[in-house]
Amino acid sequence: MIAHRIMDAAGEFTHTAEPATERPSGSTRPRVRRADRWLAAHVQRLIDPAGVRLELWDGSSTYGGARQPIGDLVVSDRRTLLGLADNPDLYFGESYMTGRLEVRGPLEPVVEALTKASVGAPPSWRERLRLAFGGHNSFTSSRDNVHHHYDLGNPFYQLWLDRELVYTCAYFADPQMSLEEAQVAKLDLVCRKLRLRAGETVVEAGCGWGALALHMARHYGVHVKAFNVSREQLDYARARVAREGLASQVEFIDDDYRNVAGEFDAFVSVGMLEHVGVEHYGELGGVIDRTLEPHGRGLIHSIGQIPGLPLNAWIVKHIFPGAYPPTLGELTEIFRPWGMSVLDVENLRLHYALTLRHWLDRYEAAADQVRAMYDERFVRMWRFYLSGSIAAFRSGDLELFQVVFNRAGANDIPWTREHLYPLQG
Amino acid sequence: MIAHRIMDAAGEFTHTAEPATERPSGSTRPRVRRADRWLAAHVQRLIDPAGVRLELWDGSSTYGGARQPIGDLVVSDRRTLLGLADNPDLYFGESYMTGRLEVRGPLEPVVEALTKASVGAPPSWRERLRLAFGGHNSFTSSRDNVHHHYDLGNPFYQLWLDRELVYTCAYFADPQMSLEEAQVAKLDLVCRKLRLRAGETVVEAGCGWGALALHMARHYGVHVKAFNVSREQLDYARARVAREGLASQVEFIDDDYRNVAGEFDAFVSVGMLEHVGVEHYGELGGVIDRTLEPHGRGLIHSIGQIPGLPLNAWIVKHIFPGAYPPTLGELTEIFRPWGMSVLDVENLRLHYALTLRHWLDRYEAAADQVRAMYDERFVRMWRFYLSGSIAAFRSGDLELFQVVFNRAGANDIPWTREHLYPLQG
Numbered sequence: 001m002i003a004h005r006i007m008d009a010a011g012e013f014t015h016t017a018e019p020a021t022e023r024p025s026g027s028t029r030p031r032v033r034r035a036d037r038w039l040a041a042h043v044q045r046l047i048d049p050a051g052v053r054l055e056l057w058d059g060s061s062t063y064g065g066a067r068q069p070i071g072d073l074v075v076s077d078r079r080t081l082l083g084l085a086d087n088p089d090l091y092f093g094e095s096y097m098t099g100r101l102e103v104r105g106p107l108e109p110v111v112e113a114l115t116k117a118s119v120g121a122p123p124s125w126r127e128r129l130r131l132a133f134g135g136h137n138s139f140t141s142s143r144d145n146v147h148h149h150y151d152l153g154n155p156f157y158q159l160w161l162d163r164e165l166v167y168t169c170a171y172f173a174d175p176q177m178s179l180e181e182a183q184v185a186k187l188d189l190v191c192r193k194l195r196l197r198a199g200e201t202v203v204e205a206g207c208g209w210g211a212l213a214l215h216m217a218r219h220y221g222v223h224v225k226a227f228n229v230s231r232e233q234l235d236y237a238r239a240r241v242a243r244e245g246l247a248s249q250v251e252f253i254d255d256d257y258r259n260v261a262g263e264f265d266a267f268v269s270v271g272m273l274e275h276v277g278v279e280h281y282g283e284l285g286g287v288i289d290r291t292l293e294p295h296g297r298g299l300i301h302s303i304g305q306i307p308g309l310p311l312n313a314w315i316v317k318h319i320f321p322g323a324y325p326p327t328l329g330e331l332t333e334i335f336r337p338w339g340m341s342v343l344d345v346e347n348l349r350l351h352y353a354l355t356l357r358h359w360l361d362r363y364e365a366a367a368d369q370v371r372a373m374y375d376e377r378f379v380r381m382w383r384f385y386l387s388g389s390i391a392a393f394r395s396g397d398l399e400l401f402q403v404v405f406n407r408a409g410a411n412d413i414p415w416t417r418e419h420l421y422p423l424q425g
Numbered sequence: 426m427i428a429h430r431i432m433d434a435a436g437e438f439t440h441t442a443e444p445a446t447e448r449p450s451g452s453t454r455p456r457v458r459r460a461d462r463w464l465a466a467h468v469q470r471l472i473d474p475a476g477v478r479l480e481l482w483d484g485s486s487t488y489g490g491a492r493q494p495i496g497d498l499v500v501s502d503r504r505t506l507l508g509l510a511d512n513p514d515l516y517f518g519e520s521y522m523t524g525r526l527e528v529r530g531p532l533e534p535v536v537e538a539l540t541k542a543s544v545g546a547p548p549s550w551r552e553r554l555r556l557a558f559g560g561h562n563s564f565t566s567s568r569d570n571v572h573h574h575y576d577l578g579n580p581f582y583q584l585w586l587d588r589e590l591v592y593t594c595a596y597f598a599d600p601q602m603s604l605e606e607a608q609v610a611k612l613d614l615v616c617r618k619l620r621l622r623a624g625e626t627v628v629e630a631g632c633g634w635g636a637l638a639l640h641m642a643r644h645y646g647v648h649v650k651a652f653n654v655s656r657e658q659l660d661y662a663r664a665r666v667a668r669e670g671l672a673s674q675v676e677f678i679d680d681d682y683r684n685v686a687g688e689f690d691a692f693v694s695v696g697m698l699e700h701v702g703v704e705h706y707g708e709l710g711g712v713i714d715r716t717l718e719p720h721g722r723g724l725i726h727s728i729g730q731i732p733g734l735p736l737n738a739w740i741v742k743h744i745f746p747g748a749y750p751p752t753l754g755e756l757t758e759i760f761r762p763w764g765m766s767v768l769d770v771e772n773l774r775l776h777y778a779l780t781l782r783h784w785l786d787r788y789e790a791a792a793d794q795v796r797a798m799y800d801e802r803f804v805r806m807w808r809f810y811l812s813g814s815i816a817a818f819r820s821g822d823l824e825l826f827q828v829v830f831n832r833a834g835a836n837d838i839p840w841t842r843e844h845l846y847p848l849q850g
Contacts, residue, residue, distance in 0.1 A: 028673075032740055035832060116834065129450065172840055173840065173841055174840070175840055218698045253718065301622070306743045306760070306761055306765070306766060306833050307761065308761070327757065327761060328753075328754075328767050329753075329754040329757040329758060329761065330754075330755045332752065332753045332754040332757070333754060335731070336731055336732065336733070336754065339731055339732070339821075340731070341731060341772065341774070341821055341824060342604075342753050342770065342772060343771075344770065344771060344772065345767065345769065345770035346769060346842065347766065347767060347768045347769065349766070349838075350836060350838060350840070351840070394768055394834075394836065395833070395834045396764075396832075396833030396834035396835075397833075397834075399766060407821075408731055408820070408821030408822075409541065409819070409821035409822075410821075411775060413774075413775060415597055415598065415600055415775070415776070416598055416846065417601070417845070417846070418846045419769065420842070421841065421842070421846055422844045
């Protein structure tokens with residue numbers, strides 16, 4: 001229930017409570033009433049199986065779990081308690097962010113335990129209504145949603161992403177790899193899966209800061225048209241392609257993927273599908289069908305999930321408006337209506353958990369700089385998001401699919417996938 | 426339209442017309458009437474794009490294709506012409522089988538061209554009605570359906586399968602492999618995908634003549650319970666396991682997969698799903714959920730398809746009653762309701778076309794023996810089936826999926842798939 005669909009952790013990072021932005025001082029706290037105790041007991045019963053203890057502002061608790069609690073949620077006032085009881089998916093994050101709720105003990109194991117206890121629970125009716133009536137990705141709202149997240153400012157992302165600014169799941173061919181190595185390994189894995197050959201043309205839908213487009217051009221000799229609607233990312237990518245002398249091979253285009261024109265040997269999209277919306281998958285398939293040569297290959301890399309539930313309400317509100325990670329079945333509906341064939345699916349779930357672990361470590365190391373750029377609330381919001389995402393990928397609540405496809409009946413297909421593993425000895 | 430969803434070919438094998446079982450002699454053929462010519466012109470327009478010419482029993486044709494025809498369908502009487510016009514999916518095969526329709530020129534390229542011209546065409550309403558009201562796989566009819574095909578007699582399959590009697594898609598790690606090598610390579614690929622370890626327990630749903638169960642026991646040291654409802658296959662498998670001294674590790678059980686009991690480290694099913702029926706996928710998922718240990722891994726190997734159409738009517742009537750190859754999206758519905766995670770999907774479509782090519786070559790070499798066992802109609806029926814299946818896999822009309830799965834949140838997963846390619850240097 002609480003923290004549904006967002007969290008888990010390896011548990012090494014220990015969160016030491018920061019001064020909160022809104023935490024009321026002790027002297028203004030109201031008396032704990034009988035109704036408060038009743039509500040608290042209700043919440044406690046829900047989180048007992050996770051081994052997490054709820055503590056009210058007077059220090060009382062009704063923890064009834066079978067084992068020693070792994071951590072405490074310390075609630076500072078009645079409003080927070082009401083929010084937790086009424087809509088924990090949203091208010092756990094909301095009250096953590098503002099400091100009205102503190103986690104005593106390490107943050108991530110607590111979040112992980114709450115996630116595991118909630119996996120499989122049905123979404124609340126509120127969630128269902130929000131899914132039914134909210135968040136359609138028209139051209140305009142797509143832009144708004146993208147701006148919300150990706151135009152936070154390049155300096156912010158530069159604090160904690162790898163040096164190529166790759167903001168998607170890395171590929172740890174060896175888990176000891178550095179984040180830098182694993183991101184380059186991912187870029188190259190994508191190229192090998194696409195079987196790129198020098199002189200070919202590639203269209204990229206949603207190119208971030210341009211790392212994949214530049215990697216494809218430099219290492220595989222292809223020509224790339226890369227689409228994005230984030231202005232700040234595009235500015236960065238254009239400056240980089242000019243600086244690195246690849247402008248004759250890579251064009252960055254400020255437009256929606258639905259306006260892609262031309263025909264290409266390969267179609268690639270890494271980390272965009274989460275923002276497309278299932279109701280637009282047919283349209284996306286149409287774009288691919290229109291732009292892929294008969295012999296063309298494609299790859300879509302996307303967060304996914306098993307059950308087909310809405311994303312956690314807090315994540316949607318504060319981090320990714322309009323986002324939805326599809327089930328694998330939903331994902332195949334991009335291809336089916338257009339007679340395209342799924343050749344290969346790889347689930348890189350644990351790679352994303354490890355990627356996020358690297359990001360969170362770097363983020364915490366840069367927390368003072370983040371605080372100076374924004375404020376404490378922002379610091380806590382982003383910590384909650386990264387910790388929760390580690391939990392989600394480790395618990396299986398979220399998955400990461402790389403899907404390779406081509407047209408039905410196009411028979412230039414390798415007999416095995418050995419070519420993806422060139423370093424094996 | 427004609428031959429919808431069944432055929433294609435590499436085109437090397439040239440079919441020389443055999444004496445047919447029912448072909449009417451020339452003297453009894455009726456005059457070609459105006460209505461016959463009208464019907465023939467209708468059929469011809471449908472098959473013009475495939476470059477195939479329709480010839481009536483008086484030698485006339487209205488072929489209007491843009492290129493030199495690649496082959497002729499020679500129709501011997503009015504009944505055959507009516508059948509072709511009314512329900513080509515069924516009657517192309519029916520009349521070929523009885524010899525009322527002859528293919529002049531090589532069989533497989535003609536079948537392939539007709540298949541390619543028909544890919545994407547909507548199924549006829551007759552097909553839809555058959556799908557809606559026919560063929561539910563109750564326990565009893567599953568047995569009947571299995572007996573129809575798999576109890577044709579071991580001596581028949583021994584004529585043209587590999588020496589291990591593996592009647593599913595082989596794995597040509599190198600397309601120059603022999604069929605024997607490629608079937609063993611498939612058995613071993615399945616074991617590597619399951620990451621079997623000595624002493625573990627495996628349940629196999631639908632075990633054929635037992636080759637996989639024996640391979641797992643001998644080469645991976647596991648204990649196998651293998652289920653099948655084909656009596657003749659089981660007798661063969663039991664004799665073999667006793668002869669090879671593996672009876673302490675492998676138990677062959679005469680029962681439906683729905684009655685599997687116990688808990689296992691791995692679940693595997695190769696070539697059974699096609700006979701399960703989409704309406705039973707939830708039940709199959711429940712069996713897997715009930716029998717798989719928390720850390721367990723599973724693999725399902727099945728024919729699939731892109732659009733989600735019924736299998737060709739002739740195939741269902743004569744070869745595989747009750748069979749349906751699922752879309753990848755339908756296949757994922759085995760796992761989703763039970764919180765199981767798809768880790769890896771590999772599409773081995775062209776491996777099945779090559780497997781079938783080997784089978785057809787061996788089958789043709791043994792055609793005289795088949796004729797002696799059955800009759801000419803049977804010889805032609807099976808030739809049409811094998812040729813059509815080559816066409817289907819080459820044209821993308823059918824696919825072959827190997828799907829690896831485990832439980833959500835079970836994190837003992839290899840970081841890469843390199844372990845599947847141990848022979849790479």
